[in-house]
Amino acid sequence: MRLSILTLCLAAALAAGCSRESTPAPGTAAPSADQQATVNATAETDEQSYAEPDKVRTKDLALELKVDFDAKTLSGSATYTLDWLDPNATELVLDSRAITVDKVVGERADGKWDDLKFSFAPADELLGSKLTIEAPQRNPRIRVSYTTSPDASGLQWLTPAMTEGKKGPFMFSQSQQIHARSWVPLQDTPRVRFTYTAHVTAPKDAMVLMSADNDPKAARDGDYSFTMPQPIPSYLLAIAAGDLVFQPITDKAGVWAEPAMAPKAAAEFADTGRMIDTAERLYGPYRWGRYDILVLPPSFPYGGMENPRLTFATPTVITGDKTLVSLIAHELAHSWSGNLVTFSSSKDAWLNEGFTSYVENRIIEDLFGKEQADMESVISRNELAVEFKDAKPETTVLALKPETIRNPDDSLTSQQYTKGAWFLQFLEQRFGRDVFDPFLKGYFDHFSFQSIPTAKFVDYLKTNLIEKHPGKVTMQEVEQWVYEPGIPDFAPKTVSPRFEAVDTARKAWLDNGTLPDKALTSKWITQEWVHFIEGMPETLKPEQLAALDAAYHFTGTPNGEIAQRWYPLAVRSGYHQADAAISAFLQKIGRRKLIMPTYNALAKTPEGLKLAEETFAKAKPGYHPITTGSVESVIAKAKQGPAK
Missing domain, CATH: 1.25.40.320 (Peptidase M1, leukotriene A4 hydrolase/aminopeptidase C-terminal domain)
Incomplete structure (x- = not known):
């Protein structure tokens, strides 16, 4: 996801995170084996979910939904195929927010369904309501019939006037971080990965898409079916409906958008196929089938959302000169870092966003040259410096200590993106790309379709890179990057000669009012104008x-x-x-x-x-x-x- 550092409406205040107490500062003793085991176990918890995945887990989700634009609701049912892990467990606990449940049934061994008792705990402002379903028979499948609220935090309903074409209404979801629970009651934690199918009905003039196997040739008939065969975490569950058409880019990639936007978007994102080729060459095969992009109306709150098979993207990056397509590189990169290997809780958000920002920059360098990649790095690091200037030191760490509770949307600040990517660039420069690229590819392979905490990455890094290539990087340096505030003084620096020319032109104007020569500015791209104004x-x-x-x-x-x-x-x-x-x-x-x-x-x-x-x-x-x-x-x- 590409977004800003600003707070979500559901949070009353930003709760500060702090570095992991059991992680030693440089020069101090390492934790004992028992201490480290405790840290690793605790790091697997997710304080933003009521779910109990160590007792029972959702393996597959089957949705039956109806899109009602007039009522601004989704209604239908969710059927969970369950894996009962704890032999003593007889309850299924789900996350929900402002959802009305009509009925809950459980499948018996003979295939018939019985009514099950359920109850809601009082709603929490941030986490929503704990939905507890009594399942004394430990049913292999449980079905919840429900209706969403018109004010569901994970759905936006647009009138025709709010769309590009002004012809019909539009609806789209935004499930990350914990908004999936507002339109599907489920185990809303990245610790749980599940496959899903969906059958969705809608008005015949509305095309419905999901983060699944969207058929570019599907008829717009109001009746749609979807399958997602790869297991995903709940925040990657996505749906959209509106006046949408398809424009191909390659045989495996294309754009969905409103009719007036589709040709412009396809032209802007014409290099998507090359981006996929670069990422596959560096980090292994793309494992999700198609890669399509849905261009949403301008009200979309983020730059992009990496929903598998269907990136959601803002139209604000369509400028006609391809200078902002790094957003597509970013969301595509999530197909490896985030979607394939996922953080186990929002405290470890950098495992998604830092890795993705690093891969994004490598894709941009490969397609558009090192100069543009370096300019984008400098802009990001300048923004990070501004953020860190007034930040409390404990909020500038990459990984939060276990049991720190805060609004999960507030974990996605630019240190997760930029400091995380900077750390990986540090490793790349110390070990060299001939060593670091295979390591990263191996990491994606090793943890594919898993959700992990920071501690597991650090252990993998230690075993498979640090110890195999001694003398390059110390674990103290790693721990300083991950668990200590700020940017280490040994971080690699990136300079941009083109930005130095911009700085010279700006200084001349400030000193004597002489505008830069048109021969110079006519060649500037967005990044140079941004730097000109920011300075x-x-x-x-x-x-x-x-x-x-x-x-x-x-x-x-x-x-x-x-x-x-x-x-x-x-x-x-x-x-x-x-x-x-x-x-x-x-x-x-x-x-x-x-x-x-x-x-x-x-x-x-x-x-x-x-x-x-x-x-x-x-x-x-x-x-x-x-x-x-x-x-x-x-x-x-x-x-x-x-x-x-």
Whole structure:
């Protein structure tokens, strides 16, 4: 997934994580074998789920669902094929959030079904409700009939006016981190992997897709069936329905999108086949069948979501010049790091996102050259430096200590992405690609279709890389990267000559007002414009921004990466000529990464807060619940005033 560091609406506050207490600081004694065993066992728990997978696990899920756009609900049933692991277990505990259960039945040995007793525990604001099903016969299959809430946190229902084509309604899911439980009662933890089938009915004018075997030639008839033969964790369960058509890229990859968007998206993502070839050459075969991309309406709260076989992607990366297709490289990379080898809880999010960011950068280097890959690394590390500047040290570790409870969406901050990728680049440079690439491929093979904690990766790293190639990296260095705050002072540095030219041009303009030569800027790509703006002082004079606008037309730009840097600068500098464009941008886009910097800047002054509230009132109907919660949190905090 590609997203920002902002909080989800379901969290009352960000609970700080801290480094693993049993991990020694450099120079101290290592934990005993008994201590390490305790750490490893505890690391397998998932505090964000009520499920008890050590007692009983879901092996397969069969869904029967009806899409009701008018009621904004999914209704039907979920049937679980179960593996009873504990001989004394007689209850199936599921996660749910705001789901109405009508009936629960269990299959007998003779194939008939009996009613089963069930109960909900009081709802927790973050975790939802614990659904306990009594199963004294330890039924091999249990079926829950249910209906979702119109306000399900994992579903967004769009009116026709909120879509690209304006012709029909649209619905899509966002299950990561723990939102699958809002549209399917299930064991909502990455510790449990299951195969699934689904039969979905919908209005005949709505095409339904899932994170499964979507047939590009499927008839749009309101009756759809799906199969996902590979076991996946719950957060990769996905569904979408709307006015969607298919545009091929290769024989095994293509784009689903609204009719007006499909050709543009297919052209933008034309290198997807080459990306797959690169990843397979480096890290082994793609094991998921087809790789298709669903381009969602602009309200999608993230950049992308790595749902297997069907990446969900924001349209904000479609710029016409392919400069933002690293997002596709990122979501594709998840087919190895995340989907194939999965973190066992959100405390280990870097195992998904750090590895994926590293693989993404290798794909970009292979396709578009080292210069572009290095520029993207520098941008990410600059953003990380800003994040770390005001962060509590204990929140800058890669792996959290066991039993730390916090909102799982808050675990996906940029240190999980950028610090994680930086750590792997450190290993690559120390060992060399001829050693590190086979190691990483072996890691994906060894843990394929498993969910693991950080401790298992560290043990595998120690055995299969550190000890096999002595003298390259110490375990103390590894532990400093993984369990200690900040970035180690021995981290490798990346420089970009093209950014150095941008820095020179910016300095000349700031010193004497001389705009960079058009012969230079005409060759700049998005990453260079981003760096140009990011390097500006905190504020400029309004007339300076007007001069930049006259030359480069930043205000009103269709490029979200530029807009998310330019508009906060305009707000901070009192450049009110951009206010109308700012409001329009915030109403059109729902991707949190792109809009939250501007909302944060607006909230710092009374006049800005007024514009933020007025804009949000207009934009809210088109925002995803996750985005809505982020904006509401910023506005509420601003209205409370500074903490005393």
